[in-house]
Structures are given as structure tokens and as C-alpha cells.
């Protein structure tokens with residue numbers, strides 16, 4: 501029997517086909533999405549259609565997708581506008597207003613698990629109500645990207661799961677239910693929300709007769725694919741940078757730095773998310789006229805500390821810390837350190853310092869890593885893998901390159917096929933261990949100190 505997992509992420513759709521009994525990968529395909537922070541859902545459907553020949557070989561399927569995207573539908577089920585994505589910061593003023601309206605950050609954290617910033621669906625609804633009242637008035641239902649694709653595959657109704665629902669800003673992870681008064685207040689009128697399926701449910705059947713599992717948000721999918729255990733903290737370097745762990749209890753961080761998401765299994769997934777991660781490297785590569793492999797080689801040719809260069813990598817605004825209007829800052833530039841090697845090194849160090857901050861925010865909420873796992877496209881960078889242990893101050897485990905979000909959903913599909921919500925016993929994938937070279941710790945401490953000083957000095961910019 502074969503199962504397929506789909507990852508409809510920010511930049512592309514990736515599909516893996518696996519053996520149901522052990523998760524061995526049989527085939528995989530991918531198709532790109534258009535660039536930008538809004539996207540008509542038809543582009544995700546088209547990317548998925550390109551994987552149809554592979555999908556039709558599967559006996560069960562499940563979709564994971566980028567979290568939070570607002571897919572607003574009219575009475576006929578058509579999108580009223582392109583989906584506003586998690587990395588679109590236009591609703592930052594609405595986020596602040598909503599936080600005040602509901603009684604402040606602590607109340608939001610207690611009720612929804614998170615303090616909403618512009619990424620959260622609820623803030624996008626309010627933005628649409630204020631700026632596009634006609635679209636808001638026509639909105640009869642609101643889905644997330646994975647819900648839209650699950651329905652397109654053949655789900656019997658609009659359905660989501662607790663992991664993705666927890667990123668809307670109108671679902672309570674602690675109580676496991678929608679908060680309709682928050683949803684309605686954001687949009688200005690009542691609208692339909694997808695049913696939250698239970699882990700292990702079958703939610704429909706595809707046109708070729710495959711079972712459809714509930715799917716989830718992409719980070720929750722990766723948690724399944726990586727087979728996270730107690731004490732594991734994942735650092736994912738995709739379009740977003742994320743740091744997360746599975747937990748038995750819901751988080752409620754009033755500082756808003758940690759989002760208190762649910763996972764796809766009935767547990768919880770405290771998570772820190774940045775807006776800037778893999779694209780720090782692509783932007784630096786463009787700056788120095790290199791491809792990503794050359795950028796990595798240049799970064800490793802430079803000394804730790806990049807000759808005194810520090811990059812604050814908030815290139816597209818930032819979510820953690822909440823600085824939606826921020827831009828990047830390159831500091832410490834002199835005639836002697838302005839080399840391609842140092843710029844490449846500063847970019848790698850900046851990405852890792854931002855993730856080190858994320859690990860610190862998790863630790864402040866009681867999530868102490870016993871093991872750190874590096875995943876996502878950016879983990880493909882040799883420089884990132886080599887520099888990470890020193891900047892993060894601990895050894896780093898890098899699972900073999902694979903599409904872990906899609907694998908997690910393939911695993912969900914295998915569970916639907918087996919008719920269970922227990923984890924199917926797929927073996928762990930091989931991983932490599934990376935440690936800091938002797939003597940790198942002091943240099944890394946200086947890098948983190950310079951980064952922290954620049955981050956704090958620019959807090960009011």
C-alpha cells in the first residue's frame with residue numbers, strides 16, 4: 501500500500517509517495533508557487549494538479565500547508581480575493597487594535613494560546629473588513645490553505661485540524677474549540693469555519709478512491725515527519741525560521757514571542773516564528789553575486805565574526821521580534837572587512853543568531869532543548885550546518901535531507917489507512933551530528949553579543 505503526503509508551503513508544493521508500512525520514499529515531485537505575500541488559491545491547486553499522476557498511485561493522502569493564510573470564500577465557494585499569507589505584514593495595525601480590544605496581550609494568550617501579530621488569520625480578517633468592505637461582506641466562509649486543498653482533493657465538507665486551527669487566532673488550544681465571538685468581531689459578521697477533525701479521522705475520499713486524512717499546518721506536519729520526542733527542539737529554515745517542540749500542556753506566553761499552537765496529535769506545539777530565514781541567504785548570495793553553494797563556500801572561508809560585520813536580518817520586516825516595518829541593517833563595515841567572504845559569513849551568522857534568539861524565547865517558556873534538529877531547505881547549506889553548533893551553543897543534529905512536512909502528512913495518511921490515531925511505527929531517518937570546533941565558542945559569544953546589541957539598538961527604528 502502507498503500513501504502520499506503533500507506540503508503546500510510558501511514557495512512550492514512538494515509531494516512524497518511512501519510505502520505505508522515503513523515510510524520508505526517511493527517517488528516525489530515538486531512545483532513552484534508564485535512569489536509574493538498574497539496568492540490566489542488556484543495557484544496551489546494548479547501546483548497540486550501537476551502532482552496528480554503521483555497522487556493517483558496513493559491509497560491514502562493528507563495535506564500540510566503554510567499556516568495562517570486567509571482563504572475567504574463567497575456563498576458559492578469561490579475566493580473573494582487572493583489569500584493573504586502568513587508573511588504579509590499589512591495587518592500589523594489591526595493586530596495591535598485587536599489585542600487592545602480583547603483586553604490586552606495576557607488575555608489573548610490565555611484565550612487563544614497566542615498574542616496575534618500580522619501573520620495570524622484573525623488580523624487579516626479585520627484588515628479586509630476595514631480596507632475591502634465589499635469583499636468582507638461577500639465572505640461566507642474562511643479556510644486555511646491546507647483546508648482549501650483538502651476540500652479540493654475530495655473531503656466531504658470544509659474540514660481542518662487542531663494544529664492549523666490554532667493559528668487562526670479564533671480557536672482555543674486549551675479548550676479545543678472555536679471562539680466565535682472573536683472571529684465575528686474581527687470580520688464584522690458571522691462566517692462558516694471548517695469542522696476541526698480528530699487526529700486519525702478519515703475526512704473523505706479522492707476521485708480515485710484514496711482515503712483523505714485531516715492534514716495540518718506545515719510545522720505540525722514536520723513534527724510528525726521528524727518523529728519528535730520529549731526534549732527535541734526543531735529549528736526549521738524555510739521562508740520562515742521556526743523553533744518548536746512538542747509539549748503536553750498548552751503554552752500561553754503574554755510576551756507574544758512564543759505562539760501556543762496545538763499539534764496534529766492531541767498535544768501542543770509551542771513555536772517561535774521569524775519572517776526571515778532561508779531568504780537571508782538568497783539575498784546575501786545576490787549581494788555578492790554567488791549561488792547558494794558558493795555563498796556557503798565564501799562563508800566558510802571567512803573567520804568567525806566576519807571581520808566585525810554584523811547583519812540584522814529583518815529584511816522583510818520581522819515577526820519575532822514584532823517589527824513589521826523593520827528592514828535589514830549591515831553594521832561595522834570598513835574598507836578592510838568589506839569582502840564577499842565576510843558578507844557571506846555575516847549572513848549565515850545573522851540567520852543563526854535569529855534562531856538562537858528563538859531558542860531563548862522557548863527556554864523562557866520552559867522548553868529546554870536536550871537535542872536540536874536542523875531542517876528545512878536552508879539546512880542544505882554546509883556553512884549553516886558547520887556554524888550552527890557554535891552560535892547555538894550546543895551540538896546540532898541534521899536529519900538526512902528530505903521533505904519532512906510532506907513525510908509527516910504521509911504518516912498521517914498511513915494512520916488513516918490503518919484506521920488508527922496511534923503513530924505508525926516508521927523508523928527514524930538517518931541523521932548527522934555536528935559539533936563546534938574547539939575555540940569557536942568564544943568567537944561565537946562575541947558574535948551573539950554584537951548581534952544582540954544591534955538588535956536592541958534598532959528597537960525603536
Ligand SMILES: Nc1ncnc2c1ncn2[C@@H]1O[C@H](COP(=O)(O)OP(=O)(O)O)[C@@H](O)[C@H]1O
Nearest residue numbers: 509510511512738739778792876877878880881
Ligand atoms: N543548499 C541550500 N543552501 C541554502 N539555502 C537553500 C539550499 N537549498 C534550498 N535552500 C533554500 O530553502 C528555501 C526553501 O526551503 P523550504 O523549507 O522548502 O521553504 P518553504 O517551506 O518556505 O517553501 C529556499 O529559499 C531555498 O533557497
Ligand SMILES: O=C(CO)[C@@H](O)[C@H](O)COP(=O)(O)O
Nearest residue numbers: 509510566567586738739740
Ligand atoms: O507562519 C508560520 C508559522 O507560524 C510559518 O512557519 C508558515 O507556516 C510558513 O512556513 P514555511 O513555508 O516557511 O515553511
